[in-house]
Amino acid sequence: QKEVEQDPGPLSVPEGAIVSLNCTYSNSAFQYFMWYRQYSRKGPELLMYTYSSGNKEDGRFTAQVDKSSKYISLFIRDSQPSDSATYLCAMIRQGGSEKLVFGKGTKLTVNP
């Protein structure tokens, strides 16, 4: 079983839709959970991070972590064509290890 699983998509939605992106993981030692956004021909950039379980909201974006289910989600409300990108989940174990473990990424297209 891979440490982090992420559906690669592709996912295509109309503008204004609510988008749900998800990752599952197997290692309960993960404590910090992040979402990176990667535009075509660019490097990944941090979108949101969450520590342990719970929700975090930033504008149209909400990150959720359910540690009991080993499941994290990113919701995008009122999606825009500019949200079209690949979204990668990433996790770090507790203890200050700096190694990010990435999901493979989900490619999202928001159609005008």
Place this chain on the structure above:
Amino acid sequence: EAQVTQNPRYLITVTGKKLTVTCSQNMNHEYMSWYRQDPGLGLRQIYYSMNVEVTDKGDVPEGYKVSRKEKRNFPLILESPSPNQTSLYFCASSLVGSAETEAFFGQGTRLTVV
């Protein structure tokens, strides 16, 4: 502006011809790493460095070398490139000691080995 700079952005080379991809960061970060990104496989860590003169293997180190003689620079060396090293490469840096710290990525180097 905080940034990680990689060069070159695009490179086509022939099998066996040694090459170096440079990486430089201006944020005084201790931690730097190299990833390769391949379709269907995602980002995989090649090597990382916790500080000057401290480097270690990541998940896919075979065929690569790195050095960390200065804090800001972390070059990736392919001594004898092969076609299976054709990939998109990213350098990243972050602070050590805080798992919350954002990893900053370079713009990527697209390498083709023929």
